[in-house]
Amino acid sequence: MTxxxxxxxxxxxLVDNTSLTFEQVAEFCGLHPLEVKGIADGDVAQGVRGADxxxxxxxxxxxxxxxxxDPKYRMTAIKPKYADLHQPNRKRGPRYTPLSRRQTRPDAIAWLVRNHPELTDGQIxxxxxxxxxxxxxxxxxxxxNAPNIKPTDPVSLGLCSQIDLDAAVAKSSARRAKMEKERADAGEDALVPTEETATPDTEAETAKRLDDIDLETLFGGNQSGSTT
Structure with a gap:
């Protein structure tokens, strides 16, 4: 309900300008019926100007x-057209890191690069x-400061939460799996099955060439032996 x-x-x-029951007014405004009755009697909301x-x-x-x-009917409020204008912009900006922890960022980067190479630089x-x-x-x-960098889990350093880290890894892994599947599908379409390329004529020609090579090697060896 709006x-x-x-x-x-x-x-x-509503009390001053309509004949609605206390229950109907209370239901619509989110008040208690006794509170609406008090408004009608002048004991509640004294000096409050009515809002149409x-x-x-x-x-x-x-x-x-x-x-x-119909006294049993309950009215439904209409969502104001300007309601969305009051919604704050929740776009996340750069993560703020306390000054005391900024010097540990290289350690966290080294740990992420070594243990989660699937993460992009943007994710890190x-x-x-x-x-x-x-x-x-x-x-x-x-x-x-490369000589002094020691790979350290960013969660233990307080630079991020385990939930955020797991979510980033899961997202990156899913993206990589999708890319590998697309590459595999493209490779299957490009390759031609072996049985389609290896015809009987090709196998016969290959066998003949192997026999010729063996004979040449055999006679060549005999000739060299007779010369000796």
Whole structure:
């Protein structure tokens, strides 16, 4: 059910401008029937200005009329057109790593490169919050601190969670399996079965050439022996 904006103000307006029952108003606004009764009696929401649910696009006049004709009917709110505008943009930015842990990134990179070569540089970069330049330097051992780098699990260093690491590995493994399957399928289509290429005539010609080679070798050996 769509959450009603300003439920008490909406209840005030419905109590003052419609003949809906307390239960219908309470159900629509997400309030208790006794609280709606208190609004009608003036004991609750004193000084609260009513909010027109029709004007703000949460309810239609026909919906109210239908509910007024049937006390058992429960109104359904309309999702406001501007509701999505209030949704925050949840695009993930670069992972922030505390300054105290940044010096351990090369150790984590070395561990990932050695133990999970299927991970792309982009995945490693997002996983531990580093740059592709640093990853390449560690892989090529051109990093300024290369002699002191010790491969260490990034999870134990606190640079990423085990869940994130497993998810990245699973995604990369699935991508590699798909690529290998596509290559295998393409190779099967390109190759021609052996039985189609090896015809009886070809086998006969091959056998004849082998016999000629054996005879040449045999007579050549005898001639060399007689000369000696």
């Amino acid at each position: 959450e009603v904006l300003m439920p008490k103000a909406t209840a005030v307006w 649910p029709i004007g703000n696009g949460q309810l239609t006049r026909s919906e109210i009329e239908k509910a007024e004709a 970069s997002k996983l531990i919050g580093t740059t592709k330049t640093t990853i390449e330097a560690v892989r090529d051992r051109t990093h300024w």
